Amino acid sequence: MRAAITELLRLHHSIGRDILQRQHDAGWGAEVIDRLAHDLRDAFPDQRDFSSANLRSMRAFAATWPDQESLVQQAVGQLPWGHITVLLARTKDPAVRDWYAAAAVEHGWSRNVLTHQINRFGHGLALVGRHDTQGSASTSASTSSSWTSSSSTSPSCASSSSN
Template sequence: MTTLIPPDYAAWLAELKATIRTARLKAGLAVNRELVLLYWRIGKEILERQSAQGWGAKVIDQLARDLRAEFSDMRGFSRTNLLYMRAFASAWPEEAIVHQLGGQIPWRHNCVIIDQVKDRATREWYIRKTIENGWSRSVLELQIETAAHRRVGASQTNFDRALPSPQSDLARDILKDPYTFDFLGITDASNERTIEKALLLRLRDFLIELGVGFAFVGSQYRLEVEGDEFFIDLLFYHTRLHCYVVIELKNTAFRPEYVASSISTSPPSMTWCVTR
């Protein structure tokens, strides 16, 4: 029996590791779905009994104590969480929706959305974007705080003329209007280079605000066109659009000579150019 490592061992090991990671992720998602569904069912029972029997606050308090005593190894049966379960079941009366949406994100994400978003359609939007982008709870809270649902797809662009369909539709749906860079902590008086340096120092926050699919290529990126030298403020590649995205920083409101559309109506602003 040979003790030599076969030549294809490393590749096989890498595939096996990837398979295990995928299985662990699926198992984690399955557990989360079951937990969220359990909480929804408890919340639905509470709603029904409150409606039929006139349950008051004291019954919820007693229920929390009894469940914690019986399931001491489980967290989640506090009075506060039981009230969240009731609110969750009230927000999503249909079990099918829980399977399709609420069960796809962590319970605490659901609590944030229930707390901070009151409109059903908007709640659905944030759940879908959380699933799509993999938002952490803190990022979700930031997106809600800055009303991301009102900003996405609202910008005026020339994408219908510059890009073929459906790429033009996807580009428009990806962009926000306006973008919010409060995390920079700089004033409107800052010049373009200061803004650029601040964005690069907070690149992670910048990418989160830009949205899903943006890959950073470089700053002050040099191009030579017909013997002339140009420098791009910020260059990105978008993995879903399959094209480069050029950002030109200006510390003024948008003017037509900036070529592309502005994402903000007040300084500082970004001018976009999408190129293949």
């Protein structure tokens, strides 16, 4: 299953990178993505991945994580495509996006749980995430319980309680 996800991510990244390159070289506009989506759906009618919205997500994916080879070594490279589209749509800060990707992998979050966590905490977890990536065991423990519990502990409270 992991190999299939990796190959699908490589395909999506490659398509996104091609769109970026062609837009740069030829000045493609948004209507070209719509035309490409139509052409791809005609060529591959059994594939659901070629909608205009999904092609825009592939473009954003390649722009956000430009190095395909290192991508598979990052947390985002271990996530299904649906999780990645949630990250792209709901987070703007790269550090926050990467933090949520790592948390989703570590805790096995479904797409709905990932969406809920982002909606619940928003970008407030960025500070907690930065502490956590520096190897603070106490921060990791306190934030882990706040992610999975239904308490109203805010991320800022979780990070201050670990100090």
